[in-house]
Every structure is written in structure tokens, then in C-alpha cells.
Amino acid sequence: MAFNPVLANIGTTIFTTMTQLSLDHQALNLGQGFPEEGWPTEMLDRAAKALMHGDNQYPAMRGVAELRQAVAAHDRRFYGLDYDWQSDVVVTCGATEGLAAAILGLLSPGDEVVLFEPLYDSYLPMIRLVGAIPRLVRLHPPDWGIDFDALRAAFNPRTRMILFNTPMNPTGKVFSRAELSRIGELCQEFNVIALCDEVYEHLVFAGSEHIPLASLPGMRDLAVRVGSAGKSFSLTGWKIGYLSGAAEMMGQIARAHQFLTFTIPPHLQSAVAWGLQQPPEWFAAMTANLAAKRERFVGGLARRGIAVLPFQGGYFATIDLQQFGIKETDENFIYRMTTEKRLNAIPFSAFYAPPAMVEPGAFVPPPNHLVRFCFAKKDFSLDQGVEKLAGFLGR
Ligand code: GLN
DSSP states (O other): OOOHHHHOOOOHHHHHHHHHHHHTTEEOOOSSSSSOOOOHHHHHHHHHHHHHHOOOOOOOOOOOOOHHHHHHHHHHHHHHHOOOOOTSSEEEEEEEHHHHHHHHHHHHHHHTTEEEOOOOTTTTHHHHHHHHHHEEEEBBBBTTTTTHHHHHHHHTTEEEEEEESSSSSTOOOOOOOHHHHHHHHHHHHHHHHEEETTTTTTBBOOOOOOOOOSSSTOTTTTTTEEEEEEHHSOGGGGEEEEEOHHHHHHHHHHHHHHHTTSSHHHHHHHHHHHHTTTTTTHHHHHHHHHHHHHHHHHHHHHHOOOOOOOBBBSSSEEEEEGGOOOOOOHHHHHHHHHHHHHHEEEGGGGOOOGGGGTTTTOOOOOOOOOEEEEEOSHHHHHHHHHHHHHHHOOO
């Protein structure tokens, strides 16, 4: 039977595939990005109490008032952004639905969208499902700097949106103020919306700073911010996302959201509201915990002579197989590492557009020598991961 070709031409996401491979071989899963510990127990208590004693019926379509107020206050406290909680915030089922609602609500068939590669795997299928056209600008290791001539060349009068992710998965790149300023200038010159996937906003290491594009001059009315309780509070199973932006765009996003999920579980929303109200020191303590894990994993690898690519945010570290003269693909390497050594990771090549997603003739084969590891894990898992990887590489 003929089905929607956009979805018929793609497989199951790499994260599901790799976690299944990991389970099949009882491997240590440093692939799919989910924390093994570190979530605030106060939030679990609050959600449980709200479930037992609070309202269990449909909450407000755009999100419970408490959470929308908390999102607006959070954005003001951390970034000086001025959003009205009633008109400028929408709560979604994870950032995944938030991104989908924004793409569905803000784009029309034929609109062009500029994106950086590597990219998160949900972007292109959603862009294709609305009939919009991706224009890809590739970033290169080790520093993932932006070629601004290539970026400018990707913009034209049909460009409607730029969709990008900072701190960036899988590279861990945190976009600098200078880079964001130049992106903002292009948005203003071409009157282009910026959909800013900022789910790792609180996972930034010392020496770097997360800056929302929306906070730069002239960008408040062109940028939509996407946040996630999955990342900010290590509660990926809760699937709570929150979007903020100018009222006109958020109205469109709410119109899409009302037909995707309509509402989100109220107990989880009120617990996330509590989390977002906490002071900067509370967030900083969680980031410090993550920084210690980063040090444990990256430092452990370094002691075995295994270098990772430089990164400033997120909870992923990447190794380059070429440093060991390894010629096999990232996918093969991970398959062997999972089956032979019981250690799983994510192939970087999965973060590049497959041929079916690009315009005819625009496909460029992805790098296939990079392997991503998630270090938001227990110390025991990190130590085991170092041992297993070093053993597998003969270090
Ligand atoms: N964002 C997570 C990652 O990059 C996984 C999300 C998912 O499993 N869909 O690993």
C-alpha cells in the first residue's frame, strides 16, 4: 500500500534502535541520552501529591497557569526576556512535540528552512511533512565553526525559518554571542523566524554561557525558544516541553498543539513549575554534578590515551575513530563494541540528512568516523564505560 512517503522512507530512530541493541546484548548503554541519576526528588514528591490530591481532568490547553507563569519568570530571571505568560508561552509533550507544533504552525508548503548539520533527528521529517524545504549548512569538527558565507548563501526570499540547537546535540557546541549576532542579522535582513532548540540551556560548562537568540537586539519578535524538563531536570520520561516567543507566533503554535495533544498531564506540569522557580544556584548545583561526571568520563578516557572532541555543553562526548587508525564505519564499530564488549554508543552519522530528506543532488555523505557517548550516568557506569572502551581499543 502507498503511505505518506516522508515516513515510509525512514526507519526507526537511532535512539530506539541502539537502546534495543543494547538490551538485546545486555550492554552498558552510553548511547541514547537519558540520565541514570540526578533528578530532584522534590519534583517527584510534588508530582505524586498533585496526582493524589490535585486535579486529574483536562488542564488549560496552553498549559497550567502556574507553569506558564514559571516559564515566563524563568526566561526573565535567566535571560532578561520579557514574555507575557498568557499570550507568549505554550506547554507541550516534550520539546519533540513543541518543535513539531512550531514547524506545523509556522511553515507553509514550499517555505525554506535553514539548518546546521549535524542535526537532531526529528527536525527534517517534520519539515518534510509540512512540505517545506530544508537548506543544510554543514559544520565541521573539531570546533564546529560556522562558515558565514555558506550560511548567507543558504538564505533567500523563500527562507521562512532557521532551526538550530544550542547547546548543540551531538557536538556539545555552545553558540557564541558573536555567532548568534550574525545569525540574528540574517534573520532580520530576510525577515526569517528562528526556532531555537535550547533544551540543553542549563547544561553548559564553566567558561561558556548559554545565550538565547531571542535576547539579542531585534530578535524578540522573530525567535521562539524551546525548553525541556527532560533535560533541565533529568526527567526525560515526563515529556514536558515549554515554548516561549512573541504572541503572534505562539498563537499559531498553540493552534497546532491543540490538535496534536491538546493538553499535557497537569501533575507533571505543576512539579515542573516548581523546578523552574528555583534560583540560579539550584540549577548551578545540578550542572556542577554533571561537570563532575564529564570530568570522570573524559578524564578517565584521557588517562587511557583516548581523546574526545572539544565541547562546551550538553552531556555527550565524542571520539574520533581516526585517532586510532580505525577504518570501519561508526555504525560497524558500535555494533561490534555492543556485541563483543557490551558497550553501546550512538553513531554520529545518524545526525546527518539521509538522501531521502535532501533536495535532488544535494546529498553529501556524512562523516562516519565519530562516535557519541552519553555521560549523564552513574559513576560506576562511567568507570565501566572507560574500561570497556579502552579494552575494546586495546589501550
Ligand atoms: N535526545 C536524546 C539523544 O540525543 C534522545 C532522545 C530520544 O531518544 N528520542 O540521545
